Amino acid sequence: MQSSPLTPGDPAAARADGGRTGRVPRAEREQQMLDAAVLVFSRRGFHHANMDEIAELSGVSKPMVYAYLGTKEELFIACLRRESARLVSGLAAAADPTLPPDQQLWRGLKGFFEFVGAHRDGWSVLYRQARTQQPFSAEISRMREAVVEVITDRLDGALRQEGRQVKPDDLTAMALTLVGASESLADWLADHPDEDPGRTATRLMNAVWLGADQLMRGSTWRPPTP
Amino acid sequence: MQSSPLTPGDPAAARADGGRTGRVPRAEREQQMLDAAVLVFSRRGFHHANMDEIAELSGVSKPMVYAYLGTKEELFIACLRRESARLVSGLAAAADPTLPPDQQLWRGLKGFFEFVGAHRDGWSVLYRQARTQQPFSAEISRMREAVVEVITDRLDGALRQEGRQVKPDDLTAMALTLVGASESLADWLADHPDEDPGRTATRLMNAVWLGADQLMRGSTWRPPTP
Amino acid sequence: MQSSPLTPGDPAAARADGGRTGRVPRAEREQQMLDAAVLVFSRRGFHHANMDEIAELSGVSKPMVYAYLGTKEELFIACLRRESARLVSGLAAAADPTLPPDQQLWRGLKGFFEFVGAHRDGWSVLYRQARTQQPFSAEISRMREAVVEVITDRLDGALRQEGRQVKPDDLTAMALTLVGASESLADWLADHPDEDPGRTATRLMNAVWLGADQLMRGSTWRPPTP
Amino acid sequence: MQSSPLTPGDPAAARADGGRTGRVPRAEREQQMLDAAVLVFSRRGFHHANMDEIAELSGVSKPMVYAYLGTKEELFIACLRRESARLVSGLAAAADPTLPPDQQLWRGLKGFFEFVGAHRDGWSVLYRQARTQQPFSAEISRMREAVVEVITDRLDGALRQEGRQVKPDDLTAMALTLVGASESLADWLADHPDEDPGRTATRLMNAVWLGADQLMRGSTWRPPTP
DNA sequence: TATGAATGAGAGTTCATTCAT
DNA sequence: TATGAATGAACTCTCATTCAT
Numbered sequence: 001m002q003s004s005p006l007t008p009g010d011p012a013a014a015r016a017d018g019g020r021t022g023r024v025p026r027a028e029r030e031q032q033m034l035d036a037a038v039l040v041f042s043r044r045g046f047h048h049a050n051m052d053e054i055a056e057l058s059g060v061s062k063p064m065v066y067a068y069l070g071t072k073e074e075l076f077i078a079c080l081r082r083e084s085a086r087l088v089s090g091l092a093a094a095a096d097p098t099l100p101p102d103q104q105l106w107r108g109l110k111g112f113f114e115f116v117g118a119h120r121d122g123w124s125v126l127y128r129q130a131r132t133q134q135p136f137s138a139e140i141s142r143m144r145e146a147v148v149e150v151i152t153d154r155l156d157g158a159l160r161q162e163g164r165q166v167k168p169d170d171l172t173a174m175a176l177t178l179v180g181a182s183e184s185l186a187d188w189l190a191d192h193p194d195e196d197p198g199r200t201a202t203r204l205m206n207a208v209w210l211g212a213d214q215l216m217r218g219s220t221w222r223p224p225t226p
Numbered sequence: 227m228q229s230s231p232l233t234p235g236d237p238a239a240a241r242a243d244g245g246r247t248g249r250v251p252r253a254e255r256e257q258q259m260l261d262a263a264v265l266v267f268s269r270r271g272f273h274h275a276n277m278d279e280i281a282e283l284s285g286v287s288k289p290m291v292y293a294y295l296g297t298k299e300e301l302f303i304a305c306l307r308r309e310s311a312r313l314v315s316g317l318a319a320a321a322d323p324t325l326p327p328d329q330q331l332w333r334g335l336k337g338f339f340e341f342v343g344a345h346r347d348g349w350s351v352l353y354r355q356a357r358t359q360q361p362f363s364a365e366i367s368r369m370r371e372a373v374v375e376v377i378t379d380r381l382d383g384a385l386r387q388e389g390r391q392v393k394p395d396d397l398t399a400m401a402l403t404l405v406g407a408s409e410s411l412a413d414w415l416a417d418h419p420d421e422d423p424g425r426t427a428t429r430l431m432n433a434v435w436l437g438a439d440q441l442m443r444g445s446t447w448r449p450p451t452p
Numbered sequence: 453m454q455s456s457p458l459t460p461g462d463p464a465a466a467r468a469d470g471g472r473t474g475r476v477p478r479a480e481r482e483q484q485m486l487d488a489a490v491l492v493f494s495r496r497g498f499h500h501a502n503m504d505e506i507a508e509l510s511g512v513s514k515p516m517v518y519a520y521l522g523t524k525e526e527l528f529i530a531c532l533r534r535e536s537a538r539l540v541s542g543l544a545a546a547a548d549p550t551l552p553p554d555q556q557l558w559r560g561l562k563g564f565f566e567f568v569g570a571h572r573d574g575w576s577v578l579y580r581q582a583r584t585q586q587p588f589s590a591e592i593s594r595m596r597e598a599v600v601e602v603i604t605d606r607l608d609g610a611l612r613q614e615g616r617q618v619k620p621d622d623l624t625a626m627a628l629t630l631v632g633a634s635e636s637l638a639d640w641l642a643d644h645p646d647e648d649p650g651r652t653a654t655r656l657m658n659a660v661w662l663g664a665d666q667l668m669r670g671s672t673w674r675p676p677t678p
Numbered sequence: 679m680q681s682s683p684l685t686p687g688d689p690a691a692a693r694a695d696g697g698r699t700g701r702v703p704r705a706e707r708e709q710q711m712l713d714a715a716v717l718v719f720s721r722r723g724f725h726h727a728n729m730d731e732i733a734e735l736s737g738v739s740k741p742m743v744y745a746y747l748g749t750k751e752e753l754f755i756a757c758l759r760r761e762s763a764r765l766v767s768g769l770a771a772a773a774d775p776t777l778p779p780d781q782q783l784w785r786g787l788k789g790f791f792e793f794v795g796a797h798r799d800g801w802s803v804l805y806r807q808a809r810t811q812q813p814f815s816a817e818i819s820r821m822r823e824a825v826v827e828v829i830t831d832r833l834d835g836a837l838r839q840e841g842r843q844v845k846p847d848d849l850t851a852m853a854l855t856l857v858g859a860s861e862s863l864a865d866w867l868a869d870h871p872d873e874d875p876g877r878t879a880t881r882l883m884n885a886v887w888l889g890a891d892q893l894m895r896g897s898t899w900r901p902p903t904p
Numbered sequence: 905t906a907t908g909a910a911t912g913a914g915a916g917t918t919c920a921t922t923c924a925t
Numbered sequence: 926t927a928t929g930a931a932t933g934a935a936c937t938c939t940c941a942t943t944c945a946t
Binding site: 499626663 | 854860
């Protein structure tokens, strides 16, 4: 199991700062470090990632990384937070609560898959790891629960508008289905570079909005023409 | 990151063999080792698991573990294989291909969640880990693909019988949705000890068979009364 | 650095006894073990050789090896002794003390290189190892000194017959030269499978009997036509 | 197999740096490490040497050794290279190609034995080990071949100047004889602390330049009076 | 005679983390 | 702000050797 440098050739060129050296303001340095860390954690996995490589890729010495972003675990969590913040802000913008539920769902899914597609080796890899590596499960659970809650709220809201109601646990199950299915297809998307994120979102809409039964009867859900 | 013995107190009582000592035939010892390994890997995670603990819990010294089951990675894979073989044989028995598709699906899901419920800290934990720890992804991908293929085949078969047809990629998406949603709910089940596996299966049926749309219109899918 | 079995394929066929099993008289078993040990020690080196492989190749379980031939070190020494006894008895027969000195030398060298050529991966490899591995240096020194002494005695005898005398240290130096040069060329021979041992002996005769000076003046020593 | 500290008593006094502690620049530390490693490898042999002892003797903890000079094998090769570079540069200076061949040979041998005498427990011990320990044979073969080639070239050059010629294989045999005999006598020298390197060189000149025949006839080669 | 089961002891290697400058 | 030098602590894996049968 050999491990090769993430970027071959000239080490200066490999640095995330493009070789830039010397005094750099803290905020900027931190971003460079996070960039490097996301890259290394994604490629190697949390445990096989080593701080030396992250430091080198940031164009800084190890003590700087510790000084700015703390221990390895804290660094990983910082990565997770930055990436998830990016995702969440994207989704929030996409899924306008005033839209009808299928439109909300569609936009949310589309936003999600587009994000995943654009960060193929960043977000989803970190996320998957975090879900199973013990010290991060708490962090991740919180994120996941937040998402599940948003979804149940939106579904519930839509139902109430029509005077209907569904038992909370069923709503939760629906939300978990959505989240799980999305994760599953996100993995698939990450492995199929030619697949268009929008198409993936459509597929999932078909599956979860119509349901297998309808789907098998020949119904098809189509994205609204923009 | 605390690390306490898996079972406190008398180390003899902690052993997976219930304290039995001395010479044990190979086949039996191997099972004890796998039991111990599944336990330790699940609780600690692959990387935090250490071979000493697994050995001690098997009632044997470390070299025996290496002699019988190879390196740590090989041991993990052996665990994975044993557990997944148990699962697969259960599922195959449950989902009789002559049944109508919703019945097949229902039985498959029920079998799956019952298995997961019965091995709350075995199978699903190993499985989740394997999906993200690099050296095992190949093994896991193979398992997952096998499952996805079975599902698509069954769906396809059911469709053909009715003279219908769906594009392969859509079938795959459906299967991935099922698998992902199942994994997601399996996690939830593992975290909710009071939840009945059958109910979890029902919830998922509602979500994926009927679809969110139907569900929101008030339709409900009900398991057949036995 | 992978290590592959010394003989591939069917393990039964790999055994030095040709697959023969069951009760075998002690003397015969010991020879099988020594055969196996010589092979393994030569190929792997003393330290990388492991008792499991030797036992397996002997067609016996490890405890038998220990019972018959003792510890790993003792086993190695037993190999060394058996092989060197074979060599010495060959040489003693070859170099008849009544012959003129160059004839003795020639026959001795020829005998030596023929032996080495015939045991390309036995004797010389063991011997080389033993010279540098600490616990065996004593054993080896004794062997080497015995050879050096024989040579000096023979040279001295020949000189006395002609009423001449050479200082002991010079005789020793000559003998050491012969031994060292022989070892050196033996290695070379081991690496050149097509080279004829007799030719190697001739080359060495030219070098050490005539000397570089004579050689460069065009003199040549020729082996006697038999 | 006893194993006692290389230098008894105060561990600080045992350090190759004479007790100097604290921060030391890399270049210097590396030399200390190599010094320590040469000592330990020579005394204990490659396999019985252990990295802890080398580290301690360098006045540093193990990880520093790994950081600067790599694995045990790489460290050994580094020792070999440093020592052989020292030797080669010495020899090259000694054996001026414009001199007559016996002068070249004499100077080369003298230089070699003086080097060996001065590093009695360094070079020759490492070298001997390397020849038999598998992973180093490549490195050693290269060194040896380089030496053999230099010798054959020089002999060949001398011959051509006199309009003479000798078959390549015979030249090689001559060179191998020289090298082998030198190695053999170097060992002897290492075991006889009172022997003067110059005398050893003279003995070998007698043996290989004049040849046993001449030697026995009473001829003697004498080193030039300086 | 013969062996499967078992182990104590130790070695190399890696890494997160921190001083001293 | 920045870093080269340094380490404690683990952990995987191997092997010669011996019981118990």
